[in-house]
Amino acid sequence: MDISEFYDTFFEEARELLAEMEKQLLALDVETPDAEQLNAIFRAAHSIKGGAATFGFSVLQETTHHLENLLDHARRGELVLRAAHIDRFLETKDMLEDQLEAYRNAQTPDPEAYAHIVSVLKQLAEEGRRATDVPQEHGSIRVGVDKVDTIINLVGELIITQSMLEQTACASSPLDHAALVSGISQLQRNARDLQEAVMSVRMMPMDYVFSRFPRLIRDLAGRLGKQVELVSHGHDTELDKSLIERIIDPLTHLVRNSLDHGIELPDVRQAQGKSAQGTLTLSARHQGGNIVIEVMDDGAGLDRARILAKARSHGMAVDDGLSDDEVWQLIFAPGFSTAQQVSDVSGRGVGMDVVKRNIQAMGGHVELASRKGSGTTTRIVLPLTLAILEGMAIRAGEEIYILPLSAVVESLQPTSDMLFSMVGSDRLLKVREEYLGLVALYEVFDVPGARTRPEEGIVVVVQGKGRQYALLVDELIGQQQVVVKNLEKNYRKVPGVSSATILGDGRVSLILDVHDLHRLVTPSSLTGYQHDEHTVFEHPALRCRSGAGSRQ
Known part of the structure; x- marks a missing residue:
């Protein structure tokens, strides 16, 4: 038949x-x-x-x-x-x-x-x-995220209480309280182990994010008439659930940009001696206390001349002497786009600024590397979790602040021959033939009793806004792990501050936002802020003075 x-x-x-x-x-x-x-x-x-x-x-x-x-x-x-x-x-x-x-x-x-x-x-x-x-x-059970968050908060309070007991015990004579000191030491180890175990419950593999892109890339490449192979690494790399859900939109922006503006059409690639098929690579890996996520393409790369021309047309003060890294940072300006025509994929100038803003809101930063004709790499660096922070405790006057350890490059004691004055009150610090802007922490927050002469203090070189600058403080107290408390929920947004924590003696310490901090001391950076001579923030658990004021 x-x-x-x-x-x-x-x-x-x-x-x-x-x-x-x-x-x-x-x-x-x-x-x-x-x-x-x-x-x-x-x-x-x-x-x-x-x-x-x-x-x-x-x-x-x-x-x-x-x-x-x-x-x-x-x-x-x-x-x-x-x-x-x-x-x-x-x-x-x-x-x-x-x-x-x-x-x-x-x-x-x-x-x-x-x-x-x-x-x-x-x-x-x-x-x-x-x-x-x-x-x-x-065996397994399904547990609501809110319940896990409650447990994490309780463990955080346990860590704070343990720190208070440890500080009290250390202040007394060890000979008189040997058993107490030993017990508190054991409590510290147990509390840390419990904290790590609970935090692991919130961790999810990056495969949750990466698995969304094969179909997106397949469909989008078809619409654009391009041939694109997706390569991904680090599917098992874990990130906190609250961050892994918020990273999807920024990564989608970057993937769409790579397909639309980065990877060329097959005939263009072949004319340049490339394979007709472009490659888009997504990768994730742990690096210290952070996760590094990269979006790499082997496309046309960023066009330095076009970016500078577009910046000038927007009225931005740029010159040809800018380094490549400084030029790449220009594309993060609001409304900035070098697309020759608007498409339904990208090119409307609303993408890279949103990406940067979202990443910074998660306590991370974005880095760009590109070679014309060879492709572009966008690197996102995020903390593994927003609940715990590895920090460096610093002092200005009688105030203790916390610097995220991931932003700290090095520390040193400056000498007079390393300091240079600029027009106005701006100062520079020369570190190994590189000139860094000097930000005095006591000036930012109007801290009384702080050391005003840089030669008498300590300078911490930090990475912020895609470049390094020097932060002047009185003293480095030491590295410590802190429990992050949301400042906006308990008080309100404070410029130059990302969150807060509670120290072992019960005092509130502000966790500094290194990406925002240096904007608060130069006239050009005060745009968008209400500037009072001495704005005082009062809170039952928080008292700090600031010359930065509040956002308009």
Whole structure:
């Protein structure tokens, strides 16, 4: 019996089933998946598999077989769905459409694409088996994020209490209270272990973010007529849940920019001696107490001349002597774009400034590196969590402040021959043939009783706003881990301050925002601030003086 006359009917029904499958996948809530939706998706795959077997379409049959197995585990509750699974299922659905079209045209489906998708599905199945073996061995429960946050806050209070007890014990004679000192030391170790264990509950792998981009890149590259390969590293690198959700939008901006402005069209790349296919690389890795996330492309790179020309057209004071790093920072200005035409992908001048602002709001910073014709790398550096901070305690007058350790480059005691005065009250510090702006902390916060002569104090070189500057303080007290308290929730926003903490003696200490701090002491940086001679901030747990005032 010649069954080829039924091909067209099968092809049409299969396309309808695939469309329904995509609709159900996009509507599926991975946190609380609906059983009927999962069954509908499974039935669609099962029907396509049966038809493919009937007509001898072996590649289509095998692909749907692997997908069907995963869907069966999901609907039975044996596979805990994640966003990555939905992305891979959608990728498989697209591959099934390609295979279906190949058979419709009497062609053989792409063997490399088939091998790739089968490998992806097998890996998901293996990960699912490993995960199932672990709820069987240890058990698991679903816990609300608010409950985890409550536990973390309580552990933070425990750490503060422990620090207070330790300071009290150290102030007394160790000979008289040897048992007390020993017990507090043990409490410190236990509290730190408990803190690390609780914090790990909030950590999520970067795969939660990276898994969103294969389909975005595939669809966007198709719209732009470009060929792009996605390479990703560090899927298992973990980040706090509160940060991992907020990093998605900035990374999406960067990925879209790389595809639209960075990677060239195939014919342009070939004319330049490049492969027709561009490469976009996403990577994540731990570095000290931070996570470093990079978006790299091998495209055209940033055009220095065009950026400078655009800056001048915006009325920005720039000159040709700016370093490349300084020129790249110009693209973070609000409304800045060098796109030659506006598209629905990017180029409206609302992207990079938003990226920088969002990253800074998370306590991180953005770095750019680029070579014309070779590509661009955007590096995002974030703390692993916003609940705990590795800091450097510093003193100005009688006030104790905390500097994020990740922003500290080095510290030194300046000599008079290292200091230079500029027009007005600006001062520079020469460090190894490099001139750094000098910011006196006592001037920023109008701290009484502080050392005013730089030669008598200590200078901490910090990284802020894409460049380094020198912060003058009275004394370095030492490195310590602090529990971060949200200042805005308990008081309000204070310029130059990101948050606060409670010291061992019960005093409130401000955690400095190094990216905002140096703007508060130069006339050109006071735009957007209400400047009073001596603004006093009063709070039951906070008393600090500031000459910076408040935002308008």
